[in-house]
Amino acid sequence: MAAKILPVVKLATKVTIAGGAIYVAYDSGLLGSSEEGSVVLGKAKAAIPPAVDEWMKYFGLELPTPPKIDFSPLQAWNSGVQKSIHALSVAPTRAGEYTSQGLQYVKDLTK
């Protein structure tokens, strides 16, 4: 009797676990629109440091504090884009100037 019920119980447990996972994903808004997704990401990011602290206290380990990096990729990218486009926009003028300077130099040499 128990041998017959066991597969059913196993299947029911598996379905409950999978269904619970899907329900948690749906309830937290992970399967919704872009705004809901970014809200969930913000909440997760805010919840990580306390959770990490609690786990570290539980295990008695001390994580080394990550070094503060003063580098902002956004700033670097934006300034890179601006400099490249500025260089592209002044390139024809500069090319003309350098050509005329070069021609002048050659003329001076041949005088």
Add this chain to the structure above:
Amino acid sequence: MSEKELGRKWDCCLADCAAKIGAGLGLGIVFSVVFFKRRTWPIAFGTGAGLGMSYSNCQNDLRSHYLLYNNIPKKE
């Protein structure tokens, strides 16, 4: 669309992408362990589904500005 609004939409898109890929990965792992005897394909399927959902959301979000008639008042 103003630059600010466009930037906000792209930020939303990327955050949503990360959240959905993570969720798809997690659900894929759960399904792989529970139902499919730890094979790899449910994980890949879940991650891909998450990526697809976020791509579709992004697409709709960025196109919504140019839709005509997206505010039709209901006739009472």
